[in-house]
Structures are given as C-alpha cells and as structure tokens.
Amino acid sequence: MTDLPKHDDIYPDLTPDELQRLHSRIFNDSDQGILITDAHERIVSVNAAFTKITGFSRAEAIGKTTDLLRSGVHDAEFRAKVRAAMAGSGPWQGEIIGKRKNGEMFPQNVSISVVRDQSGVISHAFSIFSDISVLHEAQARIVRLANFDDLTGLPNRSHFIQLFDVALASVKRQHQVAAVMMVELERLSNISDSLGLDVADELLKQISQRFGQTLRTTDVLAKVGSDQFVVGLLSLEQREHAGIVAKKLLAAMEAPFHLRSQLVHVGLSVGIAVFPDDAQDVASLLRFADVAVNRIKAEEESGYLFYSSEMNQRAKEKWQLEGELRHALVAQQLVLYYQPKVSLRTGQIMGAEALIRWRHPTNGMVSPAKFIPVAEETGLIMDIGSWVLEEACRQIRAWLDAGLVMPAIAVNLSARQFDRLLPDRLSTVLERYQLPASCLQLEITESLLVRGADGVISIMNELVAMGLALSMDDFGTGYSSLSYLKKFPITTLKIDRAFVIGVPTDENDCAIARAIITLAKQLRQEIVAEGVETPEQMAFLRQLGCDQLQGYLFSPPVPVPDFERLVLSGARLALDP
Numbered sequence: 001m002t003d004l005p006k007h008d009d010i011y012p013d014l015t016p017d018e019l020q021r022l023h024s025r026i027f028n029d030s031d032q033g034i035l036i037t038d039a040h041e042r043i044v045s046v047n048a049a050f051t052k053i054t055g056f057s058r059a060e061a062i063g064k065t066t067d068l069l070r071s072g073v074h075d076a077e078f079r080a081k082v083r084a085a086m087a088g089s090g091p092w093q094g095e096i097i098g099k100r101k102n103g104e105m106f107p108q109n110v111s112i113s114v115v116r117d118q119s120g121v122i123s124h125a126f127s128i129f130s131d132i133s134v135l136h137e138a139q140a141r142i143v144r145l146a147n148f149d150d151l152t153g154l155p156n157r158s159h160f161i162q163l164f165d166v167a168l169a170s171v172k173r174q175h176q177v178a179a180v181m182m183v184e185l186e187r188l189s190n191i192s193d194s195l196g197l198d199v200a201d202e203l204l205k206q207i208s209q210r211f212g213q214t215l216r217t218t219d220v221l222a223k224v225g226s227d228q229f230v231v232g233l234l235s236l237e238q239r240e241h242a243g244i245v246a247k248k249l250l251a252a253m254e255a256p257f258h259l260r261s262q263l264v265h266v267g268l269s270v271g272i273a274v275f276p277d278d279a280q281d282v283a284s285l286l287r288f289a290d291v292a293v294n295r296i297k298a299e300e301e302s303g304y305l306f307y308s309s310e311m312n313q314r315a316k317e318k319w320q321l322e323g324e325l326r327h328a329l330v331a332q333q334l335v336l337y338y339q340p341k342v343s344l345r346t347g348q349i350m351g352a353e354a355l356i357r358w359r360h361p362t363n364g365m366v367s368p369a370k371f372i373p374v375a376e377e378t379g380l381i382m383d384i385g386s387w388v389l390e391e392a393c394r395q396i397r398a399w400l401d402a403g404l405v406m407p408a409i410a411v412n413l414s415a416r417q418f419d420r421l422l423p424d425r426l427s428t429v430l431e432r433y434q435l436p437a438s439c440l441q442l443e444i445t446e447s448l449l450v451r452g453a454d455g456v457i458s459i460m461n462e463l464v465a466m467g468l469a470l471s472m473d474d475f476g477t478g479y480s481s482l483s484y485l486k487k488f489p490i491t492t493l494k495i496d497r498a499f500v501i502g503v504p505t506d507e508n509d510c511a512i513a514r515a516i517i518t519l520a521k522q523l524r525q526e527i528v529a530e531g532v533e534t535p536e537q538m539a540f541l542r543q544l545g546c547d548q549l550q551g552y553l554f555s556p557p558v559p560v561p562d563f564e565r566l567v568l569s570g571a572r573l574a575l576d577p
Ligand code: C2E
Pocket: 339, 354, 355, 356, 367, 368, 369, 372, 385, 388, 411, 412, 413, 414, 443, 473, 474, 497, 530, 531, 532, 533, 550, 551, 552, 553, 556, 557
C-alpha cells in the first residue's frame, strides 16, 4: 500500500476545484476517445471524441459493456488478453478492430489501464484510443502501389517475381515445366502520340482484360512496363505448350479495339523462356524472355520466339559493342574515308561518298557493316549520324578554305535519322560551316520508302527545296516496286553491288541491271553502279548507259590525304582497254 502524494505537494498553484475543472476539460476536449468502465465492466463515462469516433452518444454507451464496440473479428485468445488488461493484469497497448454504431469496422490504437482504490482493489478501467483507419488506408495504398500496376490493377514486376518464385518451388517438386512470356505491345507510343494518353490508358485496360479472358486462372499475368506484360505459365506438360498460349494471345489481338469511335489494331511480340531448360530462377527467366522479345522486334516482326542461349551470346556481344561504340564517339576513334565516283563518259571524278570507319584500339578497323546495324538498333545512330554530318561539313569547309576544288560529297543517312527535324538539323550544320547545300548529297536506302511513305515524301521535298540532292542507295535490294519510285524526288539511283557482281556473266543479274538502268533513264535519274571491280563490269554497265561508277576498279574508300591526291592529280578512270 503506497501513500498517495498530497494535492498541495504536486499542484501548488491550483485549488482542488480548479484542478478538477482542468481534468474534466482535458477529458472532454481530447481528440482521443476515452472510455471508463467500472469493476463490472460497465461503461460509466465516455468523452466527446468517443462519440465522434464510434457514433454512440454518451446516453447510448453508459451502462453497457465494451461489447458495444465489439467487431467480432478477434479470436478468443486476443479478447482474453484485452479483458485481462481491463482486469488489472497490467497496462496493455495494441491495435483493436472496433465497430462503429453504423456497423463500419475501424482500426483503433488502444491503451488500457486500471484505477485502483486506496486498498488496491480495481475500481475502474479506462481505455484511450484513436481511430487509425486513415493510417491503415494509407498503408494499404502503399502496399497496393508497391505491388500492383495502378492502371490495370495487375501485379507489377516485383510482385510477379515474388508470386512466381513461390509457385516455381512446387513446379520444381513436381518435376514440371513452367514458362515466362514477355509480351510487348507494338506501336503503343504512336497511339498515345496521336490519340492521347488517356486513350492509350483505356487501351491498356482493355488489353489486360482480353489477356485475362484468354489465359487460365492459374496463369499469372503482370504488367511490368509501359507497354510490357508478363505471363507466368505454371505446370506445363512440355515446353512447346507455351507456344500454344503465345498463339492464343496473338489471336486475341486480331479483333480491333474500340476507342472513342476509333478502331485500333495492336500487334504483339512474345518472347518465351522456359523453366528448367533456360534458367532456374525468375529473374533470369525474365531476362531471357526479354532477350527473345527484343530479337523479334529487331527483325520488325510480330509473333513469338523461344529464347536460346545463342541469342543471349549475341545480345551480350551487342551490349559490349554498343558500350564501346559510345566510347568511340567521344574518344575520337571514328573517321571518314572518301570513295570517288567517276563519270563513265569522261572518266573524271564527279563526286565522292563519305564512309565511316572505326579505328578500334585493339581490333583495328571495324567495318560499318558490323557496327551501323547495332547503332541503328540501339538508337546510337542519331549521335553517330550527327557526327558524320558535322565531320563531312567540317572537311568540306577546310577544303574550301585551303582553296581546293572538291566534288560534292555524299553522306549516308539511316532511316532513323529521317524525321521531321532532319531539315532543321541539316540547315543548322550547313549554316555553321557557311556551306551551300550543293556541296552535300544525301544517300538514303529503299527500306525508308517502304516504311511510312507519306511523312517521308514531305520531308524529302523539304530537303530538295533546300537544294540538297537525294540518292537512292542499294537500289534493288529493298521491296519497293519500280513504279513506286516515281513518287519520290530522287536525283540519283545507286545500283546495289549485289547485281553488279554478276555482270556480264550472270544472265539474271544482267537482266536486272538492264531493267533498273532503263527505268532510271525514263525517270531521268542519274545512275551510279556500286562496287565495280573489273573492266568487264565497267564496260557492260557503260554500254547499258550507266552514268557513273563507284568501286575498287577506280579506288577503294581512302583517307583524306589520299583522296586529295587523287582529285588534285586529276586521276581518271581508263574507259577504253
Ligand atoms: P553503302 O552506302 O552502300 O556503301 C558502299 C559500300 O560498298 C562501302 O562499304 C564500300 O566500301 C563498298 N564498296 C565500294 N566499292 C566496292 C567494291 O568495288 N567492291 C566491294 N567489295 N565493296 C565496295 P562500307 O564502307 O563497308 O560501308 C558499308 C555500309 O555501311 C554502307 O553501304 C552504308 O550503308 C553504311 N555506312 C557507311 N558509312 C555510313 C555512315 O556514315 N552513315 C550511315 N548511316 N551508314 C553508313
């Protein structure tokens, strides 16, 4: 039995009445709910916050037991603990789910203590609680955001990994096969550019619903990127069955989507990695499925593809090459060589093509045939293309400043460089070096024409209006029909080396070369034959009426000093044997 301290010892400035009033103010104004019960567990007092949180008025609560707030969600053991605290086992603090008067459950943070009388017998118990439903909602939202895609409600990448990881354990035990499919949507960025972001969002929702309807409930569907889904297939009998599911997903995309009175078609690429053949863990399966899907996309196809280790080897080499190439740009390992084009009438140098070379510190000269495709795939071609333009213009300016009369220089453009901003980029460079557009020609490939035709024509017209001449490179290797060519403002056709090789012996090549030259003459285009190596080839092409020749017969691509020497010495192609 302890002696309670006397009032005057602890509250010297307040009279007992004043103190009483203060306590009751605090009791009533507290924003935490307070509930006091007597020794028989009947409620004897509640404060205003109690009413605000629970909905029960003072009159409704007084005389009742705390069962008034019972939600029924806690088990007997938990309730026993709370009752023990109210019976004096010691202060208790924790979370209890209560029930409001309107029936709604709410989480509360509660602390329970007892009050004992002079003789140590419990006279009352009281609980102080706060409503933490807002906190709970916030926590639930955090969990949702951390694990699910906001738009579609599907699991996200990290949640997929968790789910599939657990599932793989049982696949392993039962010696079954599983697969991870990386599903990429085509053209989604085009759709959001042209129809707006909210339409693209709506489309994604519809796509995820279609996927959901196509897949089985045991399959795990997740959204892992802005235009990427992943499907986890469990308990497959054999590897090939994943291909059947991929086909089903592709078939599900055949019907168009209805979006704001528009019909939109969406294509898919699916990359598949199989457990246990390709990898044993989810992260690697995801990575390999990604390698496979990138492989399909690089070939500009839709469809599905199984991962193979050879693919991974190639992907690794590509990543390495990309890194080195990025470095090559800043480390000034790139140079331009120049290959003359000569007239088949006079033998004189009429122009030259600038061809990029990579002086690799350990591998020596790397052919553009090896690194340009990688640069195109990775987007690095934009930087490399800008460098080529800049370097060619810098060189032309240097020749002009030195008083050297040089022929027009042709620069190769990748299809990726061919966008709305290209005319601006070109005029900026020409202006910077104070060059007339006639100094420069642009070589483009046929594949550009086959792809998006309309936009391309207007950009071409803009370039021609600036005074730039356009050549069609590698002609005959693409798919454009000859008549199609009329639509494009092209001044020069370059016959691909593939057809030059066979003349004059291969009948087929001769027929193709003859057809191309006849057509180009009708369109009044200049004709340049690429890759001419022998006097026989030269004689045949000349006789057909080809205008110019570019090839080893006259000169390979050479560095600047050698090219200057060729031009200044007035070197000519010997036309007659
Ligand atoms: P292309 O534009 O068709 O260039 C002609 C290719 O034929 C060059 O190969 C040239 O060296 C080669 N060639 C010329 N005459 C002969 C010959 O008589 N015999 C043989 N066997 N080959 C000959 P290169 O320099 O290896 O370039 C390959 C391709 O890489 C080019 O084909 C072009 O498409 C691309 N490329 C080169 N430089 C650039 C560039 O600066 N930008 C872009 N986007 N592509 C480039």
